[in-house]
Amino acid sequence: MFKKMIADSMSKSPWIYHVNTGSCNGCDIELVAVLTPRYDAERFGFKLAGTPRHADIVVVSGPITSQSKERLLRTLEQVPEPRCIVTLGSCPQSGNVFKGSYSVEAPIEKFVHVDVAIAGCTPKPEAVIEGLYKAAMILKEKREAMKK
Amino acid sequence: MNILMGLFHILVFPGLLFVCIIGLLLAGVDRKVLARMQKRVGPPLIQPFYDFFKLMGKETIVPHAANKTAFLAAPVIGFASLVVTMLFIPVFGYSAFSGSGDLIVILYLLTIPAVALIVGGSASGSPYAGIGISREMVTMMSYEFPLIMVLLAVAKKAGGAKLLFSLTGIVAWQQSNGSGIIHVALIPAALALLLIIPAEVGTQPFDVAEAETEICEGPLIEYSGAPLAMFKLNTAMKMFVMTSLFTCLFFGGIDTGIVALNALILVVICIVLTILCMTLIHAVTARLKIEHLFKFYWTFVAGLALCSLILVWIGL
Numbered sequence: 001m002f003k004k005m006i007a008d009s010m011s012k013s014p015w016i017y018h019v020n021t022g023s024c025n026g027c028d029i030e031l032v033a034v035l036t037p038r039y040d041a042e043r044f045g046f047k048l049a050g051t052p053r054h055a056d057i058v059v060v061s062g063p064i065t066s067q068s069k070e071r072l073l074r075t076l077e078q079v080p081e082p083r084c085i086v087t088l089g090s091c092p093q094s095g096n097v098f099k100g101s102y103s104v105e106a107p108i109e110k111f112v113h114v115d116v117a118i119a120g121c122t123p124k125p126e127a128v129i130e131g132l133y134k135a136a137m138i139l140k141e142k143r144e145a146m147k148k
Numbered sequence: 149m150n151i152l153m154g155l156f157h158i159l160v161f162p163g164l165l166f167v168c169i170i171g172l173l174l175a176g177v178d179r180k181v182l183a184r185m186q187k188r189v190g191p192p193l194i195q196p197f198y199d200f201f202k203l204m205g206k207e208t209i210v211p212h213a214a215n216k217t218a219f220l221a222a223p224v225i226g227f228a229s230l231v232v233t234m235l236f237i238p239v240f241g242y243s244a245f246s247g248s249g250d251l252i253v254i255l256y257l258l259t260i261p262a263v264a265l266i267v268g269g270s271a272s273g274s275p276y277a278g279i280g281i282s283r284e285m286v287t288m289m290s291y292e293f294p295l296i297m298v299l300l301a302v303a304k305k306a307g308g309a310k311l312l313f314s315l316t317g318i319v320a321w322q323q324s325n326g327s328g329i330i331h332v333a334l335i336p337a338a339l340a341l342l343l344i345i346p347a348e349v350g351t352q353p354f355d356v357a358e359a360e361t362e363i364c365e366g367p368l369i370e371y372s373g374a375p376l377a378m379f380k381l382n383t384a385m386k387m388f389v390m391t392s393l394f395t396c397l398f399f400g401g402i403d404t405g406i407v408a409l410n411a412l413i414l415v416v417i418c419i420v421l422t423i424l425c426m427t428l429i430h431a432v433t434a435r436l437k438i439e440h441l442f443k444f445y446w447t448f449v450a451g452l453a454l455c456s457l458i459l460v461w462i463g464l
Binding site: 007054 | 179186188190192195198199202205207208209368369371372376
């Protein structure tokens with residue numbers, strides 16, 4: 001019974017941890033907008049966690065500058081399993097307008113596996129909510145796979 | 149039979165299961181009503197249950213710098229002391245344990261969850277937790293002093309010439325002389341206790357120790373998985389234990405004679421108190437600085453409690 005409750009709860013209370021890797025702050029504001037009264041992501045149980053240890057979903061925004069790459073990887077290592085990694089905006093996927101810069105390590109797929117990618121510059125709050133909700137569903141699958 | 153009854157007390161009715169379920173429910177009511185106050189839809193009422201079970205299913209990481217035994221034992225100690233506290237608090241006429249010094253035992257038991265938080269935080273070896281525990285200690289010092297004065301005022305009022313430190317005795321006195329809240333001398337004490345509850349639980353304006361936006365939840369920063377779930381459960385249980393202590397001290401006169409109905413009334417009063425002293429204050433205020441918190445408790449709240457103590461002592 002407890003196992004079933006744990007599996008069911010996994011998708012219903014995803015806590016978000018947000019890492020900014022040199023983003024222009026546009027995506028960060030949209031992520032905060034998702035939690036405000038107008039869009040209210042808390043109705044799905046989303047909550048902004050203060051530390052990677054409490055997180056289920058790690059939201060990465062920004063084009064991964066060379067300085068922040070190592071910090072990003074260290075942060076991701078500290079998140080307990082099962083976890084999801086979501087990229088916010090076009091920057092982490094392609095580098096966007098920063099592509100080709102000597103100080104940008106753009107595609108995040110080079111270092112870590114990405115579960116959900118939310119595209120757009122910046123993505124609309126509706127798109128952010130949909131992406132986060134998909135990540136929450138993936139969390140449940142990951143939990144089931146972890147048990148086997 | 150006595151052993152079975154004792155086990156029932158500890159595991160089901162005023163003990164473990166009852167406190168956990170009602171505590172998490174109160175936390176859910178708090179979050180839902182807070183969301184409605186901010187014109188949001190808010191999470192479902194049973195969201196804290198989801199959070200608890202999810203955290204149970206997560207990996208538990210023990211940091212390299214941590215002292216493993218203290219790190220993992222701290223949440224369990226806090227949990228156990230809260231369950232024991234609830235066993236001492238009578239549900240109107242019905243109490244599991246009773247003795248002549250309940251009130252003093254409870255005073256000690258109530259400090260243990262906060263001490264457990266301090267031990268767990270300091271065992272985790274994180275600098276953020278270091279700041280968190282120093283703030284937690286100051287918070288403890290701030291609310292303990294008025295809390296003791298509130299309990300003294302009630303004990304003096306109920307006992308007359310000599311202090312009455314038995315909670316069952318206090319409830320019995322209220323049933324013959326009317327609930328504590330209708331006595332003029334105890335009203336400032338009731339107000340003071342209402343302001344102590346949010347600090348004891350650690351909700352918004354008084355959550356300086358666990359401020360998630362500035363020191364990343366302080367002592368809880370390194371916790372993950374099951375121990376974190378226990379700490380979240382402890383917070384929820386503290387809500388119920390503190391509000392039922394308030395009910396016991398100031399609304400003890402209500403007694404229908406049926407235990408189930410009494411428990412239901414207790415839950416309803418606890419929900420009202422939670423909304424009044426935690427959700428409402430959370431929705432309208434911002435977090436205090438630690439020195440402001442200390443000043444607030446040692447002047448305003450302690451003043452209210454002292455006022456009540458003097459009124460009781462001159463026999464009003």
